[in-house]
Every structure is written in C-alpha cells, then in structure tokens.
Amino acid sequence: MNKKLNVYLAGPRGFCAGVDRAIEMVKGALKKYGHPVYVRHEIVHNKYVVENLKSEGAIFVEQLDEIKDRSRPVIFSAHGVPKSVPEEALKLNLLYFDATCPLVSKIHKEVEHFDKKKLPVILIGHRNHPEVIGTMGQTNNKIYLVENTQDVKNLPLDFNEQIAYVTQTTLSVDDTKDIIKEIKSRFKKIVEPKKNDICYATTNRQEAVKKIASDCDYFLVIGASNSSNSLRLVEVARNYGSKKAILVEDVESLNLNIFENTKNIGITASASSPEILVKKLLDKLKKNFEIKINEAHYEKEDVYFKVPEKLKH
Ligand code: SF4
Structure with missing residues (x-):
C-alpha cells in the first residue's frame, strides 16, 4: 500500500480575470492577424503559458525596438506599461494592443488624478517589478516608491504636507497594512485610493x-x-x-x-x-x-x- x-x-x-483576458488577447491577435504576433514582456509571469503561446506563434520581446518586423501587431503585457511605451509604438508606426489588467489601469488613473492635483504620490510596491515600472511611468513628476516601513521613515517629504498613496496590485495584504499604518502615523493629510489597490x-x-x-x-x-x-x-x-x-x-x-x-x-x-x-x-x-x-x-x-x-x- x-x-x-x-x-x-x-x-x-x-x-484571475486579468490574466485570462491578457492570454485571450494574444490568442485573438494570432487568430486575426496570423503569426507572428509580438508580445512586450511575458504576457503573464508563467513559463508554461509563455511557452504555449510561443508554440502558437507569439514572439516575446522586452523592448519595442527588438521587434524585427514592424508590420506585425504587438501586445503589451497584463502588468501595464509606462506612458512612454504607447508613445514609442506610435512613433514606430506599430499596431499595438494593451493587455494591461483593468485593475492596474485603475491605479494608473489614480496616479494621473493625484498628479493633476499636484499631490506627491507614494507607491507601495517592489522595485523593478514591471507593474511598478508601469505605474511610476504614468507621471513625469516625482513618485516615491516604498518597499517597507523603513522606506516610509526615510521619505524626503515634509510630513506636514498633503500626500496620496497607491499600491501595487499583488502585494502581501498583511505587509501592506503595516506600511499604510506607518504612512498614516507620519503624514497628517493623506488622500487614499477609493478602494484598496491590492486586487x-x-x-x-x-x-x-x-x-x-x-x-x-x-x-x-x-x-x-x-x-x-x-x-x-x-x-x-x-x-x-x-x-x-x-x-x-x-x-x-x-x-x-x-x-x-x-x-x-x-x-x-x-x-x-x-x-x-x-x-x-x-x-x-x-x-x-x-x-x-x-x-x-x-x-x-x-x-x-x-x-x-x-x-x-
Ligand atoms: S491585478 Fe489582479 S486581477 Fe489583474 S492581472 Fe494582476 S493579479 Fe490578476
């Protein structure tokens, strides 16, 4: 036995729904436009998914200037991209589709909104993660990335000024609570996201x-x-x-x-x-x-x- x-x-x-949608977009593009279809960055972070899409005709690149045949469509990954990426795609005359998860796009809009109000924005997230790069790239103004409570203590901001914060969608719910608590204990005037950004x-x-x-x-x-x-x-x-x-x-x-x-x-x-x-x-x-x-x-x-x-x- x-x-x-x-x-x-x-x-x-x-x-999740965002991953499902992003994969369906690549499959839809392959069906409609034939292959190859370019995808900027791993459409979602999973080797099995990426290898399967490769076998169906997707070519993965990290930057748009790696695209050899510019007559082919390109899809941006579910993690979201800085504003400079669609701008570059337009300059290169590329047909592009944006598979950014709508819940990441929601955070991009929040950053834009706070930007218009001239509020300094603190982003809770992990340095170099593509979602964080995309969110930071929604503004030309300074956005302050914090990864832990110590980073909050070190922020080069006046604790009396009004600030706003947003978070990456895929963080630890518990760790993020602690970081938000630290932000709230230091800053008196805070504009919070309407709904929790962790998806x-x-x-x-x-x-x-x-x-x-x-x-x-x-x-x-x-x-x-x-x-x-x-x-x-x-x-x-x-x-x-x-x-x-x-x-x-x-x-x-x-x-x-x-x-x-x-x-x-x-x-x-x-x-x-x-x-x-x-x-x-x-x-x-x-x-x-x-x-x-x-x-x-x-x-x-x-x-x-x-x-x-x-x-x-
Ligand atoms: S934000 Fe959430 S729902 Fe959207 S792709 Fe990421 S994990 Fe999935």
Whole structure:
C-alpha cells in the first residue's frame, strides 16, 4: 500500500480575470492577424503559458525596438506599461494592443488624478517589478516608491504636507497594512485610493491559503519566481502555520522524496498559473501516494474582463 497523504487544495486559486483576458488577447491577435504576433514582456509571469503561446506563434520581446518586423501587431503585457511605451509604438508606426489588467489601469488613473492635483504620490510596491515600472511611468513628476516601513521613515517629504498613496496590485495584504499604518502615523493629510489597490484575486488567493496553512506540513505554491503574487503566497503559507512552503516552478521536476515525513500538504496556484498545472501535480502525487483531497473554498469569484472587440475570437 502506498503512503497516505492528505492534500488541502486552496480555493480560489489559479488564473484571475486579468490574466485570462491578457492570454485571450494574444490568442485573438494570432487568430486575426496570423503569426507572428509580438508580445512586450511575458504576457503573464508563467513559463508554461509563455511557452504555449510561443508554440502558437507569439514572439516575446522586452523592448519595442527588438521587434524585427514592424508590420506585425504587438501586445503589451497584463502588468501595464509606462506612458512612454504607447508613445514609442506610435512613433514606430506599430499596431499595438494593451493587455494591461483593468485593475492596474485603475491605479494608473489614480496616479494621473493625484498628479493633476499636484499631490506627491507614494507607491507601495517592489522595485523593478514591471507593474511598478508601469505605474511610476504614468507621471513625469516625482513618485516615491516604498518597499517597507523603513522606506516610509526615510521619505524626503515634509510630513506636514498633503500626500496620496497607491499600491501595487499583488502585494502581501498583511505587509501592506503595516506600511499604510506607518504612512498614516507620519503624514497628517493623506488622500487614499477609493478602494484598496491590492486586487481581489491577490486578496482571495492569500486568504484561501491562510485558511488551510496551519493544517499543512508542506505547502506547494505553483508559480514563477518572477511573479510577485506567487512569492507572496509562499510567505503567507509560512506565516500562517505551514511548517514548510515552497514555490513549484516545474511540476515535472518536483522531487517527491521531500514528502517522506509529511502527512498533510497544501496546494495552491498563483493568479498566473493555469489549473492544468494543479492537475498535473495531483496526477503525479496520485501515482506515488494514496491521496485524500480536501478542497476548501474561501470565496466564489465571478469577475470577468471583456476582451477588446477587435481581438475577440
Ligand atoms: S493579479 Fe489582479 S491585478 Fe494582476 S492581472 Fe490578476 S486581477 Fe489583474
């Protein structure tokens, strides 16, 4: 008899509405315009998704000047781009489509709005993440990036002046609360975003992990090491009681010997990881263990973002 394993499956997990829309846009462009279709930056941070789209005819570039055939369309990734990118696309006479998630676009509009009011803007986020680069690039004025509470203390701003803040969409809900608390304790006059900028998908996936982490000896997060929301899920699993938590970038190469002294494992998938990878992982476990699956549902999601008419397929 195989060894027994209890598997706790987090719900919701996997693709969010913004990721779904971005992938559908690339597929729609391939169908409508044929291949190749260029994509600026990984459309979403997941190797499996990127490799699949490559096999269908997408070419991934980091900058627009890498595009060899300028008669072909280009799609900007779900993370959003600085204003300079569509400007450059126009100069290069490129046909472009913007797959920025509407929840990231909402933050871009907030930055523009605060900019018009001449308010200094603090952005809570991770340096060099493409979403942060995109959000900072919505203004020519100074925008202050803070990654932790110490950065808030070091801000070169007058604590008596009025400021506004926004956040990256894929942060840790808990860490961000602490940073906002620090901002509020220092600045007296603050304009806050109307609604929390951390998106529904990030929040729900973290809450779903919190619900089951303490039942788990090992937590497996299917995701990518350059994906902010994947890394945050690993941290949440550890912080909420799982004895160990790891990122699984490649299901096939996962060494099952690590579960030798394990009875209970938790599984989730980041917002940019497709459900097929969860299925592959479960199939792999089933071949080696007798598994009992306990699926939890923290919240039902019914968010859907429309694909632009031109790219419907
Ligand atoms: S994680 Fe959130 S902000 Fe990012 S694409 Fe998904 S829904 Fe949009």
